[in-house]
Amino acid sequence: MHCRDVDVFYGDNQAIFNISLDIGKNEVLAMIGPSGCGKSTFLRCLNRMNDTIDSCKVTGSIRLDDEDIYDPSMDVELLRARVGMVFQKPNPFPKSIYENIAYGPRIHGLTRDKTELDEIVENSLTRAGLWKEVKDRLDDVGTGLSGGQQQRLCIARAIAINPEVIL
Structure with a gap:
């Protein structure tokens, strides 16, 4: 993944400022920071989970395998199959x-x-x-x-x- 100049806004409040980052194949990356600094917000950008929040706006470029994941033609369901997410708090389905x-x-x-x-x-x-x-x-x-x-x-x-x- 290649992230360039990523900013995230919740309404008028800017939560993420100018993140640029390359993540290589099979690379493990750890993000460390205090509560509320934007770690989860940034992760949610990488599979477009922030799309579910009406007031959220993401700017900049995030590419997966040279595809712009914010391109309007991107199939978000397929993207989320390619970019899985496990949340900090477990959320199993109420199924077997x-x-x-x-x-x-x-x-x-x-x-x-x-x-x-x-x-x-x-x-x-x-x-x-x-x-x-x-x-x-x-x-x-x-x-x-x-x-x-x-x-x-x-x-x-x-x-x-x-x-x-x-x-």
């Missing part, structure tokens, strides 16, 4: 553990049958370090897991669709 993971691959047409979907669910939960803890209770509701388990469930849900970027 299995369905939390299966949802993304199913809506994006990433599987041909239940066997493939089962493999994606198991692989995603394994990669998130949760499979051994939940493999015998995949029908239980995801919101019934502990806080740490819910966070790993959300990570597994994000990686189930193989995004290019995880925020």
Whole structure:
């Protein structure tokens, strides 16, 4: 991703000032700063989650694989499949553990049958370090897991669709 001169406004209030940043393939980046300094606001720019806030305006350029993610022709749903996000506070769907993971691959047409979907669910939960803890209770509701388990469930849900970027 390549970000140039990114500013973010909530109405008349400017929250982000002139961010320019390059993020390379397979690079891990950590953002550190005090509460309220704009870390989450900036991350939300990278998959256009700020579009859901009417008063929010993003200026500058953010490119993914040389595509302007703010181009009006950009399919935002497809972008969010390419740029997954796991929030600081876990937010599992009020569905089973299995369905939390299966949802993304199913809506994006990433599987041909239940066997493939089962493999994606198991692989995603394994990669998130949760499979051994939940493999015998995949029908239980995801919101019934502990806080740490819910966070790993959300990570597994994000990686189930193989995004290019995880925020």
